[in-house]
Amino acid sequence: MPIMMSDVLRIDGEFIADYKIHFASHNGEVEPLDEWVRSNDNLFGWQEFRPSVNDFNREYIFALMKFYPENNCWLFGGVFRVLARHHDRYEVELSQEFSEFIGRLKLYYSYTDRKRRVNFENHYERLEVGEILREPYGGRPFPGFDSVNLSFNELENIITKNRFDWRQALANAKGIYLITDGSTKKQYIGSAYGDNGIWSRWSYYVSSGHGGNARLRDFVPEADLTYCRENFRFNLLEYHLPRALDQFVIDREGYWKDVLMTRVPHGLNEN
Structure with missing residues (x-):
C-alpha cells in the first residue's frame, strides 16, 4: 500500500x-x-x-x-x-x-x-x-564510467561542490569525451590525460565554458556561461586507467573524431 x-x-x-x-x-x-x-x-x-x-x-x-x-x-x-x-x-x-x-x-x-x-x-x-532522503539532495551520485551523461549545469554543480564520489572516479581516469551543443547540434571530441585526468580537464570547462577550445570560445563571450548552461552536454565515450600512455589516448581521440565526423565544418573540432 x-x-x-x-x-x-x-x-x-x-x-x-x-x-x-x-x-x-x-x-x-x-x-x-x-x-x-x-x-x-x-x-x-x-x-x-x-x-x-x-x-x-x-x-x-x-x-x-x-x-x-x-x-x-x-x-x-x-x-x-x-x-x-x-x-x-x-x-x-x-x-x-x-x-x-x-x-x-x-x-x-x-x-x-x-x-x-x-x-x-x-x-x-x-x-x-x-x-x-537521509540528507538534502546534492546531485546524482557517480553512476559508473559507462553512464556519464551530464548537462553543463550538473557538471558545474559536481565540480564546484567538489563531489567526492565524482572526483575520486574522474581524477583517476584518462578518457575521451563528447560535448554536444543542443542549439547547433554540433559536437566536439576531446581527451583528458594530464594530472587528475578527466576531473581536471572538465574543471577547466566549468571555470571557462570553453576549455581553451577555439570553436567553443565563440559561444562564451567574456566568460559568460549562460549559453553553456542552456545547451552543452558532456558524455564520456571511453575511459582508461592512469597508466595508459598519453599517445594512446590521443590516438583514440582521433578515432572518435573520424567516427562522429566532428571536424569543421561538420563539427567543432578544428583538427
Whole structure:
C-alpha cells in the first residue's frame, strides 16, 4: 500500500485553500533542480517570478521541483509565504513549515498539465511519497564510467561542490569525451590525460565554458556561461586507467573524431 504525502505532511482541510502548489519545471533554459543544487536560495526566484496572470493569489506556495532523473517524480522545495504582490514580481519568504523535508522528500505524481501554479486542494491527496532522503539532495551520485551523461549545469554543480564520489572516479581516469551543443547540434571530441585526468580537464570547462577550445570560445563571450548552461552536454565515450600512455589516448581521440565526423565544418573540432 503506498504512503501518501497527506499521511506525512498533514494540513488541516480548512487551511488547504490557503495554498497554491507550484510544479516547477524546465523553463526553456534551466532546470529548477539544478538551480537549487547550485544554491538553495535560487528557488526564491522561481517563486518571485510573476507572469501576466496573478497565479500566486493565495498566502502560501507549496513548492515542488521536477526531479528529472526519475519519471513522474518531484522534490519538495519548501513552503513559501507571499508577502507582497507587485505588478512584475512577488515578494516571498521561506516558511519553517515542513522545513525538515526540504530537499529530502521525493514525491511521485504524474502531472502533465502545462499550467504549473494551481490550487493545492486538487492535488494534495494524490501525491505519493517515493522516498525520504537521509540528507538534502546534492546531485546524482557517480553512476559508473559507462553512464556519464551530464548537462553543463550538473557538471558545474559536481565540480564546484567538489563531489567526492565524482572526483575520486574522474581524477583517476584518462578518457575521451563528447560535448554536444543542443542549439547547433554540433559536437566536439576531446581527451583528458594530464594530472587528475578527466576531473581536471572538465574543471577547466566549468571555470571557462570553453576549455581553451577555439570553436567553443565563440559561444562564451567574456566568460559568460549562460549559453553553456542552456545547451552543452558532456558524455564520456571511453575511459582508461592512469597508466595508459598519453599517445594512446590521443590516438583514440582521433578515432572518435573520424567516427562522429566532428571536424569543421561538420563539427567543432578544428583538427
